[in-house]
Amino acid sequence: MSPPGQLELTRMEEFMEGIWRQNPTFVMVLGMCPALAVTISAVNALSMGIATTVVLIFSALLVSLIRNFVPKEVRIATYILIIATFVTVIDYVIAAISLEIYEALGAFIQLIVVNCIILGRAEAHASKNPPLRAVINALGMGIGFTIGLFSLGAVREILGAGKLFGVSLFGPDFQPWVVMLLPPGGFFVLGSWLLLFSWMRARKTAGETAHG
């Protein structure tokens, strides 16, 4: 029996948690550094999202498996070591698959280690839940993060270069909005997305109070 007041989530809800209700990019605003630094194109954003998801899943699995053996005092250090190991693996895997993407993402692949989402999940979820549940939650979070990165990368590529996945959208006469590809553009696009979400939330709350 779960304690009263703490609702036991079904597996599906656990999965959807990261995609919608606790989306790492738009709701929790975690892992901002890669979210802004690599999202100058949709392809970069997707590869970063996938790499992070893989690390997230494997580290959640391992953290969850050893959760009963790790002394409380050294748990954070242990988690970071586990994450760093998987990031090193991913780093070499990406270099083997596509040198082009590897060079575009640069040091930011290794910086996945310090992505707050992964350590946050390890500490807040994987260390307290059985492996299957931890993996499902990690998968949801990873997909949510990828969606967040993709929506940033796509907007910035469309506005800043007039392209999506390298395919020109508006023909040769399009005047690219270059600032969107530069650092300030990253801040502006993410800020606008957050504005949109908080506006939607405000409307929903207003609607609920009005109707009832």
Add this chain to the structure above:
Amino acid sequence: MASASLSQIFLATVLANNFVLAMFLGLCPFLGVSGKLNTAAPMGAATAFVMLVASLCAYGLNWLVSYFGMEYLRLISYIVVIASAVQLVEMFLKKNSPALFRALGIYLPLITTNCAVLGVALFQTAREYSFAQALAFSLGGGMGFTLALVLMAGLRERLNLVKMPDVVQGTALSLMLAGLLSLTFMGFAGLGAGE
């Protein structure tokens, strides 16, 4: 690249390639701790110190790891050293300035997961800086981080006095502000020769 002069690297890292505003490193504390001016400055200083230590250790570690041909251990050894350096700063602050220690709260141990700190170590390795260049790079990085944090805190303290619609309050507003600040710093782009 490796031939860039020390002052060039230092200036470029503080202004043109500012860690926070141009390279997007260390955004979590940048958005989290920049609410008040009197916590922003010490937080910047603490991070800058850890960056300096991390950079020096990373230089030694990189040499060691390359010497033994174990490049795959580079990332793991960096993160361990950074975590220990943060622990050191934490103990020092707890003993000497408990008030500040409480004010910084959770963000102090989180310096470990600050991308700026690991970023310094990784970028200096990728750019193959010499010892002196690495020193200039990490000093510049730390100063640039503190500068951005303090500027942002000043702006946000001012903004608290202004009436704002509810919808824009919070992170969205901070991000827009950061965007404007970043736009301003792009004016320094001509100094970016040391990249």
